[in-house]
Amino acid sequence: MKIVHLADSHLGFSSYSRLDQHGQNRIEEMIYSGFDQAIEKIIQLRPDAVVHAGDVFHHVRPKIKPLVIFQRGLFRLAEMGIPVIIISGNHDAPKSYSITGPFRLFEGLRGVHIAQRYKYERFEVGDYNFHCIPFCLEPRDYLTEFERIERSSRDVLVMHGLVESLRSRKMRSVGEHELKDSLLKSDFDYIALGHFHGQTPICANAWYSGSVEYFNFGEAADRKGMLLVDLEKGTVESVQVRPKYMIDCPAVDCSGLSSEEISECLMELCHDYEIRDKMIRINLTNVNRAAYRSIDQGKINRLGAAALYFKIKLQFNDEAERSERPVDRHKLHEEFSNFLRGEASQKRIPKAILDEVVAYGSELMKKAVQSRNIEAFDASQ
Amino acid sequence: MCEGILVQEADLSAFRAKLGSEVEQALPDKKVIRKEDTTYRIISKSVTEYQFIVPFDLPDEERVEVGQIFSIKDHDEARGRRLTFLARVLDIQHGSNYEGNWDTTMKGTQFFDKEQIFNRVFAEPLGCVNCDGSFRRSRTIPTKFSKVSRAERSEFKFLKQVMGDIEIGYLRNGSRLVEEIPVALHSDTIDHHMGVFATTGMGKSNFMKVFAASCMRLAARGESKFGLLIVDPHGEYLKGKGSIKGLMHLKRYRDGLACYSTDQKNSKDPYVEELAISKGEVRPEDVALLYEWSPPQREALDAISRIFEAGNWLEEIQSPDGLERMMQEKFKDSTVNVLVRRIKNILEKNKYIQGRSSLANMLANLQSGKVVLVDIPRMSDRSELFLLSVISRYIMEEYKKDEREGRKNCLITIEEAQRVLGAGSNTSRFETIAREGRKFGVGLCAITQQPKLIDKQLLSQFNTLVIMGLGDRNDRIQLEESAKQDLSTLDIEIQTLEKGEAIVSTLNIPFPVPARIHRFEDYLRRLEKDDANEALISRGGFRPFLE
Numbered sequence A: 001m002k003i004v005h006l007a008d009s010h011l012g013f014s015s016y017s018r019l020d021q022h023g024q025n026r027i028e029e030m031i032y033s034g035f036d037q038a039i040e041k042i043i044q045l046r047p048d049a050v051v052h053a054g055d056v057f058h059h060v061r062p063k064i065k066p067l068v069i070f071q072r073g074l075f076r077l078a079e080m081g082i083p084v085i086i087i088s089g090n091h092d093a094p095k096s097y098s099i100t101g102p103f104r105l106f107e108g109l110r111g112v113h114i115a116q117r118y119k120y121e122r123f124e125v126g127d128y129n130f131h132c133i134p135f136c137l138e139p140r141d142y143l144t145e146f147e148r149i150e151r152s153s154r155d156v157l158v159m160h161g162l163v164e165s166l167r168s169r170k171m172r173s174v175g176e177h178e179l180k181d182s183l184l185k186s187d188f189d190y191i192a193l194g195h196f197h198g199q200t201p202i203c204a205n206a207w208y209s210g211s212v213e214y215f216n217f218g219e220a221a222d223r224k225g226m227l228l229v230d231l232e233k234g235t236v237e238s239v240q241v242r243p244k245y246m247i248d249c250p251a252v253d254c255s256g257l258s259s260e261e262i263s264e265c266l267m268e269l270c271h272d273y274e275i276r277d278k279m280i281r282i283n284l285t286n287v288n289r290a291a292y293r294s295i296d297q298g299k300i301n302r303l304g305a306a307a308l309y310f311k312i313k314l315q316f317n318d319e320a321e322r323s324e325r326p327v328d329r330h331k332l333h334e335e336f337s338n339f340l341r342g343e344a345s346q347k348r349i350p351k352a353i354l355d356e357v358v359a360y361g362s363e364l365m366k367k368a369v370q371s372r373n374i375e376a377f378d379a380s381q
Numbered sequence B: 001m002c003e004g005i006l007v008q009e010a011d012l013s014a015f016r017a018k019l020g021s022e023v024e025q026a027l028p029d030k031k032v033i034r035k036e037d038t039t040y041r042i043i044s045k046s047v048t049e050y051q052f053i054v055p056f057d058l059p060d061e062e063r064v065e066v067g068q069i070f071s072i073k074d075h076d077e078a079r080g081r082r083l084t085f086l087a088r089v090l091d092i093q094h095g096s097n098y099e100g101n102w103d104t105t106m107k108g109t110q111f112f113d114k115e116q117i118f119n120r121v122f123a124e125p126l127g128c129v130n131c132d133g134s135f136r137r138s139r140t141i142p143t144k145f146s147k148v149s150r151a152e153r154s155e156f157k158f159l160k161q162v163m164g165d166i167e168i169g170y171l172r173n174g175s176r177l178v179e180e181i182p183v184a185l186h187s188d189t190i191d192h193h194m195g196v197f198a199t200t201g202m203g204k205s206n207f208m209k210v211f212a213a214s215c216m217r218l219a220a221r222g223e224s225k226f227g228l229l230i231v232d233p234h235g236e237y238l239k240g241k242g243s244i245k246g247l248m249h250l251k252r253y254r255d256g257l258a259c260y261s262t263d264q265k266n267s268k269d270p271y272v273e274e275l276a277i278s279k280g281e282v283r284p285e286d287v288a289l290l291y292e293w294s295p296p297q298r299e300a301l302d303a304i305s306r307i308f309e310a311g312n313w314l315e316e317i318q319s320p321d322g323l324e325r326m327m328q329e330k331f332k333d334s335t336v337n338v339l340v341r342r343i344k345n346i347l348e349k350n351k352y353i354q355g356r357s358s359l360a361n362m363l364a365n366l367q368s369g370k371v372v373l374v375d376i377p378r379m380s381d382r383s384e385l386f387l388l389s390v391i392s393r394y395i396m397e398e399y400k401k402d403e404r405e406g407r408k409n410c411l412i413t414i415e416e417a418q419r420v421l422g423a424g425s426n427t428s429r430f431e432t433i434a435r436e437g438r439k440f441g442v443g444l445c446a447i448t449q450q451p452k453l454i455d456k457q458l459l460s461q462f463n464t465l466v467i468m469g470l471g472d473r474n475d476r477i478q479l480e481e482s483a484k485q486d487l488s489t490l491d492i493e494i495q496t497l498e499k500g501e502a503i504v505s506t507l508n509i510p511f512p513v514p515a516r517i518h519r520f521e522d523y524l525r526r527l528e529k530d531d532a533n534e535a536l537i538s539r540g541g542f543r544p545f546l547e
């Protein structure tokens, strides 16, 4: 049995508000067209099933357009008789039971299997069992839901979250959950992971397919696309959907350059990288502030007009030192308990009640912050 | 003997009463000395040894035992004396007020006089507690005839102040428990190395589980100061065996535990990760541990890191190209073939060597202060050493790099430590950790049945010793000679320790403390139950005030 594994479509994502001639956000449109292309690619590949490992939509309450785009894709696959298995991710799953998520619209369609109820679900497709653990409300739940899995001898696991061993790559998005490496059991025929946007093997049988699109410059070096997995043979093949279109240019040292030289340098870069319809970031370091100011800004704007997104990141020669100092940022509840412990050491708070107050107060704060985040996140934009 | 005179019982008692009053009248200013006035009072002797006598025929309940702690109340408000001295019984001897061989008299009318015989107790001063409850070593002696009594809970209260945060048992007075006084090690001293010593079956494994459980508790509460690595070749720590419980059973604090296993059965559990080491993490030095090598083989092994790339040698040397390169370096093909065969054998036997690696994760867990359990049941002695070597080298190298903010120290446990820390053992890695690990925040916890085989100089760097029953005199001597606290006086006690009983010697506690290590299963139950109130707090409930 062959499956196509994809994830993190983030339909509805729009950013860097550049509009096309119809007034549509160009990046948002780019993502829709990428999704369409992915669907066509899948149809060409004729797999026995498609697995989408979470974050189909960028929002818990998507606008109509992304819903339509998704519905169209789903119908195309159904038409071709390709079954689809989907789990909800941290972006498209509501953070409480009381809110209805977007996937409810697509339930009950023939050949469409969606796990979106914060709990483990098993779908039998072909001669394999697809064990799906969608977005859960608590990090612990992944372990308890996992415990409910009963293995057959042909098993595929689908999950969404950041595996421990990629801890350093934290995306810090709301609701991001860590998946314990201990869940990556070698006796699954395949483990389809979603959430991390670069295509990466985690171990012999576990992969992030990565996303098809780019969402920020941190992903410039990522491999993008989908995976074609042969479950019997255990082979995994990368499937590219569209050519690379994000470029984060290596930094150019501008020390000593005049304004003419800087603008010449910019033109050269734009030429070399063929920026049309690309997302490009040019990094200039040690720029003389005055020299840069005297470059004609209109000219720079025209230079980048052809790009899908164009940004010049500047680091002036007079701000070199302060840039790298790490900020000591604490979470609110940590701040609170540090403060109280400080007060207690000055004997302004009696020792006997300190732990009590810290524990209770921190808990309240964590809850408040969490519910604040959830509100902000669930709100439709 | 007055023959022929019959005395009625009643007459006799009347006679006695009369005699008594006559005697008392005859001695108007004298008082009869009673047993209570002379026993249990300090009678000698110096700042380093106290002596007192006790009745020679005490009931079992009150018998004095070696190791018991007595308190000497040197109190006299009027004269401004309020010290309480504490002393530990070292020895007990028969004594009497007679001279000569009275007790071996063969014939006579009177064998002995019960009033004049007793037991003499020799005790070692531990220190004194003053009226505000603080403890210090004593530079003086208690006033003569100060009252001596078995130390009570209240007199041990000061111990609470010097105890640490890793509870391991209760204070023991002789063979009795003093429940309210937990014995707890200090997290802060842990990077200074620690040793656990006991003859087989005396409770080493039980101790380690209790220790680990306390560490898990700290870690789960975010209070841990070090990560604890346990590599368990017996497969007894994870889930235990039969009625013996394992660390996984401490559900409440499972967040403080990270498990890795080579056992399919155990690693089915979602909380247990399948152990994996990548080929790139294995070095020739590790392989060297696994076999005996002839000098040319050894040489070839040592040359590998010169000839191949560190990350890839394991693959490369197995290829025809690799053989060629070795032969270019003038190694015989037969030598290289032995190497390759053995490497194939290792890879075949140790299936956990693959593409993925658990090490980075293990390290992250250690650095965040968790207990990391590596469960490798049924693994051979050498394979275990091999794995321990790979893991500890990785840890050491990572700890040597720049210290990340908030990084916790690490304690590496070595079972049967005499294998690697013995005089003349060829596993210098662990000795390196023992000697320089501290600088980087890496400590060793050596567990062994035979401290006599451990290098003496190394042993002298151990700041925390948990000594359980040790029958072999040489083992005890070795410990006594290298310990930081004076243990020589405890020889008899160490010899007579029973299962689960221990002497704990550690820097922050002023004298070696007698302890009864918790039975793990009991401790588990207590942890799950006791801290229920804390769970209430973390759920947002509120328990207004402590006492």
Ligand SMILES: Nc1ncnc2c1ncn2[C@@H]1O[C@H](COP(=O)(O)OP(=O)(O)OP(=O)(O)O)[C@@H](O)[C@H]1O
Binding pocket: B198, B199, B200, B201, B202, B203, B204, B205, B206, B207, B244, B499, B500, B501, B516, B517, B518, B519, B520
């Ligand atoms: N503190 C204790 N209280 C009660 N029972 C104990 C205690 N310590 C150990 N035991 C019991 O003694 C038995 C042996 O203990 P344990 O396995 O810990 O010994 P060990 O020193 O590790 O032995 P070995 O040398 O075989 O590894 C176990 O059944 C255990 O339950």
Ligand SMILES: [Mg+2]
Binding pocket: B204, B205, B206
């Ligand atoms: Mg044992």
